[in-house]
Amino acid sequence: MTTTHTPTIHLRGVQRTFASPDPEVGEVRAVDGIDLDIRPGEIVALLGPNGAGKTTTLDMVLGFTEPTAGAITVFGLAPQEAVLSGRVAAVLQTGGLLRDLTVRETVELVASTHPNPDSVDGVIDRAGLGAIQQQRVQSCSGGEQQRLRFALALLGDPDLLVLDEPTTGMDVAARHEFWASMRAEAEKGRTIVFATHYLQEAEDFAQRTVLMANGRIVADGPTDEVRRHAAGRRLSARVADGRIDEVLAEIADLPIVRSAVIERDRLVVETNDSDEIARLLLGTLGGSDLEIEAASLETAFIQLTRTGGAS
Amino acid sequence: MTATTLKETITTESVRTGLRLNTTYYRLELRRIMRDKVTLFFTVGLPAVMYVIFGASPDYGDEPIRDGNVAMWIMIAMAAYGAVSATTGIGGSAAIERMQGWTRQLGLTPMRPAEFVAVKAATAMTVAAAPILIVFAIGALTGASAPLHVWVLSALVLVVGAMTFALYGLGFGLAFRSEAAVSAAGGALVVMAFFGNIFIPLNGWQLLVAKFTPLYGYVSLARRPLTGGNTIDPETGDLIPEPLWQVLANVSFWTIAFAMLTMVLVQKGRGRQ
Numbered sequence: 277m278t279t280t281h282t283p284t285i286h287l288r289g290v291q292r293t294f295a296s297p298d299p300e301v302g303e304v305r306a307v308d309g310i311d312l313d314i315r316p317g318e319i320v321a322l323l324g325p326n327g328a329g330k331t332t333t334l335d336m337v338l339g340f341t342e343p344t345a346g347a348i349t350v351f352g353l354a355p356q357e358a359v360l361s362g363r364v365a366a367v368l369q370t371g372g373l374l375r376d377l378t379v380r381e382t383v384e385l386v387a388s389t390h391p392n393p394d395s396v397d398g399v400i401d402r403a404g405l406g407a408i409q410q411q412r413v414q415s416c417s418g419g420e421q422q423r424l425r426f427a428l429a430l431l432g433d434p435d436l437l438v439l440d441e442p443t444t445g446m447d448v449a450a451r452h453e454f455w456a457s458m459r460a461e462a463e464k465g466r467t468i469v470f471a472t473h474y475l476q477e478a479e480d481f482a483q484r485t486v487l488m489a490n491g492r493i494v495a496d497g498p499t500d501e502v503r504r505h506a507a508g509r510r511l512s513a514r515v516a517d518g519r520i521d522e523v524l525a526e527i528a529d530l531p532i533v534r535s536a537v538i539e540r541d542r543l544v545v546e547t548n549d550s551d552e553i554a555r556l557l558l559g560t561l562g563g564s565d566l567e568i569e570a571a572s573l574e575t576a577f578i579q580l581t582r583t584g585g586a587s
Numbered sequence: 588m589t590a591t592t593l594k595e596t597i598t599t600e601s602v603r604t605g606l607r608l609n610t611t612y613y614r615l616e617l618r619r620i621m622r623d624k625v626t627l628f629f630t631v632g633l634p635a636v637m638y639v640i641f642g643a644s645p646d647y648g649d650e651p652i653r654d655g656n657v658a659m660w661i662m663i664a665m666a667a668y669g670a671v672s673a674t675t676g677i678g679g680s681a682a683i684e685r686m687q688g689w690t691r692q693l694g695l696t697p698m699r700p701a702e703f704v705a706v707k708a709a710t711a712m713t714v715a716a717a718p719i720l721i722v723f724a725i726g727a728l729t730g731a732s733a734p735l736h737v738w739v740l741s742a743l744v745l746v747v748g749a750m751t752f753a754l755y756g757l758g759f760g761l762a763f764r765s766e767a768a769v770s771a772a773g774g775a776l777v778v779m780a781f782f783g784n785i786f787i788p789l790n791g792w793q794l795l796v797a798k799f800t801p802l803y804g805y806v807s808l809a810r811r812p813l814t815g816g817n818t819i820d821p822e823t824g825d826l827i828p829e830p831l832w833q834v835l836a837n838v839s840f841w842t843i844a845f846a847m848l849t850m851v852l853v854q855k856g857r858g859r860q
Contacts, residue, residue, distance in 0.1 A: 361697070370688065374619070386696060428692070
């Protein structure tokens with residue numbers, strides 16, 4: 277049993293560097309000093325663009341890679357010991373299956389490595405694999421293989437479930453179905469940590485989101501708070517001739533504005549509070565022809581890393 | 588339920604003894620091998636056919652070697668070729684599995700690396716035994732002859748010695764990291780078998796070179812119960828004494844070389860992940 281004082285995952289000052297294949301680059305710092313505590317029962321999204329260090333972080337939590345510096349414990353144990361104890365399970369991003377086995381045989385095989393596995397039939401059922409259990413892994417679709425990996429993770433009845441971009445290669449329907457089965461598992465009180473580069477998945481599923489970029493944590497908090505940081509809006513409007521510089525100066529000074537520039541005689545504003553800016557622009561500032569669009573997550577990442585992060 | 592009780596007993600047993608053979612995994616490994624009909628033909632069918640052509644059919648098969656005959660001498664060689672083809676394939680497929688992330692998947696289970704090695708070793712022993720048993724059975728029916736202890740000792744040396752080539756297949760696969768490389772490792776066995784005095788009896792300088800190649804020590808050791816520690820001059824049929832240390836040195840050298848190569852490559856692969 278875990279006491280409430282022991283975090284499920286505990287990272288302090290964790291760094292990981294790799295030798296770059298390009299000798300001129302030298303070392304690449306994939307993870308650059310991370311502090312993170314995840315408590316029992318939390319559902320946490322690790323959100324970030326490709327190359328943010330999400331996979332490397334999860335690999336260290338699972339004991340596949342050792343940190344270059346810093347300390348990691350999982351259930352108060354060294355990561356590899358925690359995995360051997362059977363309390364940790366993970367859904368890997370790709371690979372990790374034998375193509376010439378059937379779906380059911382794969383589940384049976386992995387079940388045999390656990391001292392007290394869940395029933396093979398039960399797990400196949402929960403992962404929605406019943407109809408394809410006699411199919412060879414090589415003839416399964418990407419989504420089906422991912423459900424199989426999910427089934428394998430459930431076999432040991434883990435307290436902590438780690439998922440590295442679990443819905444990669446799934447279509448919308450498969451994605452929906454996958455998160456539905458995940459939700460059922462979350463209700464059993466498991467701690468769940470998943471990496472994703474879809475903001476939507478973090479919003480739909482995680483109470484807490486840790487935003488990563490360039491090997492660092494740039495935001496960490498309840499998902500809707502992080503989303504406000506991450507997903508601002510971009511407004512653009514035409515402003516009466518001659519007034520544009522004056523309006524720009526006024527807008528740029530507002531604390532809710534992240535950036536304001538002139539692009540081809542239109543004023544372009546990035547903000548967390550699009551309603552307020554829209555009101556101002558169309559009202560006292562005399563703007564017209566207003567357009568509002570969601571800022572892309574990538575823009576937000578760049579913004580957050582440039583400003584050194586927020587939380 | 589008796590099944591549950593039995594399972595619990597086995598589990599408790601395994602906790603106490605530390606290591607058990609995972610029979611489910613072992614059974615599934617054998618099933619995978621049975622599915623691969625092409626490889627199965629090359630490891631079991633081909634050596635049997637070659638024995639029939641080169642050992643059982645020709646007249647020289649009846650020529651005596653001590654208490655046995657030449658057919659027996661050829662039979663042991665063909666069984667050796669089948670056994671090392673089989674274990675090379677097992678080693679190579681383990682390298683491919685590692686490349687495809689299966690080792691990572693198992694790294695997420697409570698299974699310890701020693702248990703994995705035990706399953707692979709048991710599988711390799713079993714697949715090595717298959718061509719040996721079949722070629723020996725055909726030999727027994729088609730005129731290979733020797734005292735019983737020669738059959739038993741040769742078969743034992745063949746099964747155990749074939750394990751060296753599981754390391755060879757694993758090392759080859761880890762070094763070149765592709766399925767084609769593993770096939771190439773199997774192909775290279777043909778060349779090694781020629782220089783290992785397996786397909787054609789060698790003499791002169793060819794025999795001298797052969798003594799340094801990986802398959803030579805293995806097959807010479809397996810033939811030793813028959814030849815009593817001699818090589819055979821293919822021209823005259825004379826027995827030429829060969830010191831035991833030469834054969835053992837060959838087997839030890841190559842086993843250690845393949846094992847070290849594999850260890851270095853596994854370490855290197857870990858750094859890359």
